[in-house]
Amino acid sequence: MATTIATLQKMKAEGKKITSLTAYDASFAKLFIECGIDFMLVGDSLGNVVQGRDSTIPVSVDDICYHTEAVRRGAPAGFVVADLPFMSYSQPEQAYQNAARLMQAGANMVKLEGGEWLEHTIQGLVTRGVPVCAHLGLLPQSVNVLGGYKVQAKEQAQADATLAQAQKLEQAGAQLLVLECIPASLGKRISEALSIPTIGIGAGADTDGQILVMHDMLGLNSDYLPKFTKDFLAGQGSLRNAIIAFRDEVQQGQFPAPEHSYR
Ligand code: KIV
Ligand code: NA
Secondary structure (H helix, E strand, O other), X not given: OOOOHHHHHHHHHHOOOEEEEEOOOHHHHXXXXXXXXXXXXXXXXXXXXXXXXXXXXXXXXXXXXXXXHHHHHHOOOOOEXXXXXXXXXXXXXXXXXXXXXXXXXXXXXXXEEOOHHHHHHHHHHHHOOOOXXXXXXXXXXXXXXXXXXXXXXXXXXXXXXXXXXXXXXXXXOOOEEEEEOOEHHHHHHHHHHOOOOEEEEOOOOOOOEEEXXXXXXXXXXXXXXXXXXXXXXOOOOOHHHHXXXXXXXXXXXXXXXXXXXXX
């Protein structure tokens, strides 16, 4: 049976950890589904890992559409989230038009980065039939505002503000929330406070699911592996075994371990 947002919602209700990886092409999308990964994200991280750029900012809607079409062909029944890239949703009308393109390329849901300023856009998208995944914590599209890729919401006031934002985005209609690079304690707090599933990357072990960039979890970024990721191919001998190891470790609560988390 095809995975839907209802499947992910049910997993949260039952306390079953959700597993997710980024995917950019048909072959890996097919493999991820065969290995029981619950959903895939066509992330704008493709700017880094596929295009060789140093940020996600140059990625276009055309780029995301191209990769979403490929992923959809490889995984006809998979649940596919696609990133709206930098400045493609700065106004609601623009967001609707670009979200339509991603949905028509094969996405089941679109993801956008940011807090309160997106409430109206999220409400408008959901009303028009586009499911939305929100994204809080480290926002890579804002790297130039943040002054680098750093852990976010380490102070109590920022942590409280991030929780309040998460609640507003849920109220606006977001059905999934990615939390990137925040203290594990905040990942837990937000996950307990929301009824929608939270998917963490560097947000500790207590989010409802975990996502990693596929290249990172296969040890392909040899010059720089962020603390929150792990090379699952090491010692496994095959791509298939590496993906299954990731799935099993997340489902059994072994990944992320304290050494992959921020305090
Ligand atoms: O683009 C991406 O890969 C992402 C994940 C890090 C969540 O947004
Ligand atoms: Na992204």
